[in-house]
Amino acid sequence: MRRPILAANWKMNMNSAEVSAFTNQFIPLVANADEVDIVIAPPFTLLDRLANEIAGTAIQSAGQNVNPEESGAFTGEIAAGMLADMGCAYAIVGHSERRALFGESSEFVARKAAALLRHEISPIVCVGETLEQRDAGRALEVVETQLRESLAGVSGDQAEQVVVAYEPVWAIGTGRTATPEIAQEVHGHIRSQLSAQFGDAGNRIRIQYGGSVKPETVYDLMSQPDIDGALVGGASLDPIAFSRIVLFQSQRNQ
Ligand code: 13P
Numbered sequence: 001m002r003r004p005i006l007a008a009n010w011k012m013n014m015n016s017a018e019v020s021a022f023t024n025q026f027i028p029l030v031a032n033a034d035e036v037d038i039v040i041a042p043p044f045t046l047l048d049r050l051a052n053e054i055a056g057t058a059i060q061s062a063g064q065n066v067n068p069e070e071s072g073a074f075t076g077e078i079a080a081g082m083l084a085d086m087g088c089a090y091a092i093v094g095h096s097e098r099r100a101l102f103g104e105s106s107e108f109v110a111r112k113a114a115a116l117l118r119h120e121i122s123p124i125v126c127v128g129e130t131l132e133q134r135d136a137g138r139a140l141e142v143v144e145t146q147l148r149e150s151l152a153g154v155s156g157d158q159a160e161q162v163v164v165a166y167e168p169v170w171a172i173g174t175g176r177t178a179t180p181e182i183a184q185e186v187h188g189h190i191r192s193q194l195s196a197q198f199g200d201a202g203n204r205i206r207i208q209y210g211g212s213v214k215p216e217t218v219y220d221l222m223s224q225p226d227i228d229g230a231l232v233g234g235a236s237l238d239p240i241a242f243s244r245i246v247l248f249q250s251q252r253n254q
Helices: 016-029 044-054 080-085 096-101 106-118 131-135 139-150 156-161 180-198 200-204 215-222 239-246
Strands: 005-009 037-041 060-063 090-093 122-127 163-166 206-210 229-232
Touching: 005 090, 005 206, 005 239, 016 044, 016 239, 037 090, 044 060, 080 106, 090 106, 106 122, 106 139, 122 139, 131 139, 139 180, 156 180, 156 200, 163 180, 180 200, 180 206, 180 215, 215 229, 215 239, 229 239
Parallel strands: 005 037, 005 229, 037 060, 060 090, 090 122, 122 163, 163 206, 206 229
Antiparallel strands: none
């Protein structure tokens, strides 16, 4: 069975005092959640503070981005080795906000994923179609292309370390969650593609859903056969809401 992975993407939010306020509330609420992986991706400036707060717990931290180069004259960028130094176990790559607002291509995302794997950090590789692409009947094709190009540098024995996040752009920050059936259709397609590319290892890769996930919607999403986790934006800023998402098993009939 694939171990569920619930991840918070704080995006460009929070400061150091807010990190401590969050963890003080959140850690006791999830103390018994030992059957899931819990990940928090704060802004880079808060990774050190977060690492101190979560020391001794099973919670893991993640970068929200990475530059594929090892080091050098890349003002403003952060390398994979620097994330490893901060204790990150994961890093998000290819988020739709980076693809849309910063013009990042899948080829660039592939280089980032490869750099992370060199440092034994698991890439959380995001893919997802826009509303226009969905309305044109192209959702599966768009996701398939993004995924193939973004995973181009991943070898068979690295495959299991990768996490894929399906985040339909039209569901991000809009309050419009994909129905569990719509999400499963795409997750099932991603699963076939991963199995075709990586064989058995493809079956062990976890696929998260992201886009307006809330405590009230997480149980039904997680009940789908190929939805193995959630990547949560807005609701992850609230320690109570994110703890309820982590404890998705107890959210049935909410
Ligand atoms: P929301 O949960 O705010 O829709 O954000 C989803 C997301 O982009 C997570 O990476």
